[in-house]
Structure formats: structure tokens, C-alpha cells
Amino acid sequence: MHNALIFPMAAHVALAALLYVLLTVARAPAVWGIGRRVDGGNPWADVEPRISANLSNQFEWPLFFHAACLALLPFPPGPMTLALAWLFVAGRVLHSTVQILTRNVRLRGIVFTLNFLAVLGLWVEAVGTWSR
Template sequence: MTIKLIYPALALILWMFIVLGIVFQRRQKAFASKEVRLSDIAVSTERYPEPARLAAANFSNQFETPVIFFALIMLAMHVAAVGYIMAALAWAFVATRVVHTLIHVGSNNLKLRGSVYAVGVVILFCMWVGVVVTVL
């Protein structure tokens, strides 16, 4: 039964690698087009063009709320809070992270991006409640 929670965790890790690939691709493009030189970014990455900075910012975001997600996955597995609802919540959180990235590296619509982020936080809270209810 606990295996159900492994899949969304692995999917989010894969997504994080994909985002890192986007960062590398956009930075490489900036170098290839001569928009930036190594000396420009030796001290700070602020000189990268906006698409590269957005991708890097999103990669950094992958180490914010997803940290809570991974902790909740481990706790849920430890206390056997691994039912279908928890699995659905886990997959829903992964979906919010994918959508958040697509907005962040695309249109970067802050209102929409913030809404998706908030939905992800609510999902994490629901996962936390599921773990707490199981423990009690």
C-alpha cells in the first residue's frame, strides 16, 4: 500500500531534474547567443537574460514547499497514512508544481502563479491533516 506514495515522490524528483534541464538549456542559449559571458556571471547570475533567471528561480522554488511534501510522504509512509486520498493529494501537489513551473518559465503571470502555489500549500496542509488524523 505504501508504494502508492513512492510514485508521486519519484515524479516530483523527475520534474525537478526537468526544471534543471530547462535552466541549463536557457543558460546555454544565453552563452551561445552572446547575451552573457562567463565574466558577466562570475559573481552573480543577475546578468543572465530573464528566461534563464526565471528558470533558475523556479528551480530554487523546487526546494521550498516540495521539502514539506517529501517530509509528509515519509511521515505518511511511516504511520501508514497511505490510502487513496493521500495518494490523490500527493499527485495533486505534483500537478501544482508542474503547472507552477509552466507558468513561471512561460508567461510568469504572478496572479495565476500565486494561485497555483496557494493550491499546492492547501494540498500540503490536507496531507498534514491526514498524517495527524492517522497518528491520533
């Protein structure tokens, strides 16, 4: 049985994998000496903590996204379910971009709210589906 919810779930896993790669690159000058500045400094020193924090964020609220999707996998997803799942993924990508490239906490909070509401919507869908 094919369920299209697997694709937004896989997209979020791909985002986390990308963040691991970015974190490895950002830490390479300090850990392996690869890419150090002439003065020996790490050119990624300012952004490395933000990548690390964002990667940690991928294992907090997104846990509830994956749990809701798993609860919905046995059922064919409706357009609203798929829209909420992809909204979550788009929001996570945007959240990562804002957190890593800026220090704009207010914007990050607004983007997080989109993720938060998308996951709540998925849980409403899951509870409604299992209640039938």
C-alpha cells in the same frame, strides 16, 4: 511493503531534474558559448532567471510535501492521501509552467494555493494517521 506515495515523490524529483536540465540549456550560451545568437547574445536570457527562480522554489514548500509523504510511507495510503499527493505534483508542474512561460503573478499565486492546500491536507492525514 509497497506504498504508492513513492511515485508522486519521484515525480516531483523528476520535475526538479528537468528544471536542472532546462537551466543548463538556458545558461549554455553564456557559459559555454553553445547556442549563442549571431550577435553573441543568449536567446534564453529572458527565461533563464525564471527557470532559476522556479528551481529554487522546488526546495521551499515542497520540502513539507516530502516530509509529509515520508511520515505516511509506513502506512497504506488511502485514496484521499494519493489524490492530495498527485494534486501537489500536478500543481508543481503547473506552477513551473506559469512561472517560466509567463509573468502572471496572480495566476502563479492561485496555482501555489493549490500546492499549499494539498500539502496541508497531507499533514492533516499524517497527524491523523499517527494519532490513531
